[in-house]
Amino acid sequence: MSIATNNIALNLEKIRKDFPVLNREVNGYPLVYLDNAATSQTPKQVxxxxxxxxxxxxxxxxxxxxxxxxxxxxxxxxxxxxxxxxxxxxxxxxxxxxxxxxxxxxxxxxxxxxxxxxxxxxxxxxxxxxxxxxxxxxxxxxxxxxxxxxxxxxxxxxxxxxxxxxxxxxxxxxxxxxxxxxxxxxxxxxxxxxxxxxxxxxxxxxxxxxxxxxxxxxxxxxxxxxxxxxxxxxxxxxxxxxxxxxxxxxxxxxxxxxxxxxxxxxxxxxxxxxxxxxxxxxxxxxxxxxxxxxxxxxxxAIGFEPIARYEEELLNYATLKLQEIEGMQFYGTSREKTAVISFNIEGLHPYDIGTLVDKMGIAVRTGHHCAQPIMDFYKIPGTVRASFSFYNTKEEIDRFIEALKKAKMMLS
CATH class of the missing domain: 3.40.640.10 (Type I PLP-dependent aspartate aminotransferase-like (Major domain))
Incomplete structure (x- = not known):
């Protein structure tokens, strides 16, 4: 699978083979790792x-x-x-x-x-x-x-x-x-x-x-x-x-x-x-x-320009998909941003969402992200944070969205 980004291509199939952890399962589901802002995964070359x-x-x-x-x-x-x-x-x-x-x-x-x-x-x-x-x-x-x-x-x-x-x-x-x-x-x-x-x-x-x-x-x-x-x-x-x-x-x-x-x-x-x-x-x-x-x-060797362009695609794709979920509240809507989405779903605690999607193999971060003054500014206890890297795919985002919908239904 090769993804073209404004005439610059990332060979995703090749890249993903460099990261052994992406092949593992969590709770019986293929891992979808969306906690890259905390720690990125490590390729075989490293x-x-x-x-x-x-x-x-x-x-x-x-x-x-x-x-x-x-x-x-x-x-x-x-x-x-x-x-x-x-x-x-x-x-x-x-x-x-x-x-x-x-x-x-x-x-x-x-x-x-x-x-x-x-x-x-x-x-x-x-x-x-x-x-x-x-x-x-x-x-x-x-x-x-x-x-x-x-x-x-x-x-x-x-x-x-x-x-x-x-x-x-x-x-x-x-x-x-x-x-x-x-x-x-x-x-x-x-x-x-x-x-x-x-x-x-x-x-x-x-x-x-x-x-x-x-x-x-x-x-x-x-x-x-x-x-x-x-x-x-x-x-x-x-x-x-x-x-x-x-x-x-x-x-x-x-x-x-x-x-x-x-x-x-x-x-x-x-x-x-x-x-x-x-x-x-x-x-x-x-x-x-x-x-x-x-x-x-x-x-x-991959190139920071194609990495940035592809991650922007992932960010835009995930944002559009998340907007379809009723009660979605985004935090951090600056026009200039990296591939990070912080959000809450109305009436649901972020920790509960994170726990349930983990049961479906989705790794996201929940809480105040060691940035408590930001949470105090928005008057919230924390957020769900999904952060993307160049080895993530739109198919993984689709799985994330489906897991969120299931979690919402279970918690509502």
């Missing part, structure tokens, strides 16, 4: 990279003179290079390996604890994941800085005029997600970054939800920091990257102390290693970093 590491050159990096250590180091640093090229970072050492997006955000928050002072202001959007709220609250408690919130409207879009009004000479940092995990909204981050820079504020972009769908160019965006997780884009869990401009990374103190992040150590004084090692204390997730590089190679 699994092969993991097996190859542990089978052939498992060793610590940067420290050993023996052949396995050198080979592991070369592969790990080659993955860093792949990531640099993918996100178009100017310098290789601006790519810091982390345990994921949350780790990257906390690393920056810790660094700015020594930069901010009482009365400084930091702005965060109303549609952030908890991991891009809580670290800044902790930072404000430490420093006396003030956290201000960029509001959103009923369509799930940031109110740009309110953002402009919040900016002042006191604004030192701005934090916005590229794409909302709960709503799928694509935020106008280039416009936000440019405006924040007029006030000399640093900008961190949470790219966790954007990275599977949009190939971000950090130089073109002029982002000061950009964070992602591998497990959102066909890679393993427990690894991600922080991109940071060299000037900012040099200003920030190390996040953790230990091996690898030092140049010299004595009981009198320690000097820190150069970037990126200054922020990479201890033995890293070597295999994870290598596998992340393999995941990017896999997705780039």
């Amino acid at each position: 699994m092969d990279a993991i097996v190859d590491y542990y089978s052939n050159y498992n060793a610590n990096i940067h420290r050993g003179v023996h052949s396995l250590s050198q080979e592991a180091t070369d592969k790990y640093e080659a993955a860093r290079k792949t990531i640099q090229q993918h996100f178009n970072a100017e310098k290789l050492h601006e790519i810091i390996f982390t345990a994921g997006t949350t780790h990257g955000i906390n690393l920056v928050a810790n660094g700015f604890a020594s930069i901010l002072k009482k009365g400084d202001e930091i702005l965060v959007s109303a549609m952030e994941h908890h991991s891009n709220i809580v670290p800044w609250q902790i930072l404000c408690e430490k420093t006396g800085a003030v956290l201000k919130v960029i509001p959103m409207n009923q369509e799930g879009e940031l109110v740009y005029e309110e953002f402009e009004a919040l900016l002042s000479e006191k604004t030192k940092m701005v934090f916005v997600n590229h794409v909302s995990n709960a709503l799928g909204t694509i935020n106008p981050i280039k416009k936000i970054i440019d405006k924040a820079h007029e006030y000399n504020a640093a900008v961190l972009i949470d790219g966790a939800q954007a990275a599977p769908h949009i190939k971000a160019d950090v130089q073109a965006l002029d982002a000061d920091f950009y964070v992602v997780s591998a497990h959102k884009m066909c890679g393993p869990t427990g690894v991600g990257i922080l991109y940071g401009k060299e000037e900012w990374l040099n200003k920030m103190p190390p996040y953790q102390g230990g091996g690898e992040m030092i140049a010299t150590v004595s009981f009198d004084k320690t000097t820190y290693a150069d970037l990126p090692h200054k922020f990479e204390a201890g033995t890293p997730n070597i295999c994870g970093g290598i596998a992340f590089g393999a995941a990017l190679d896999y997705m780039n």
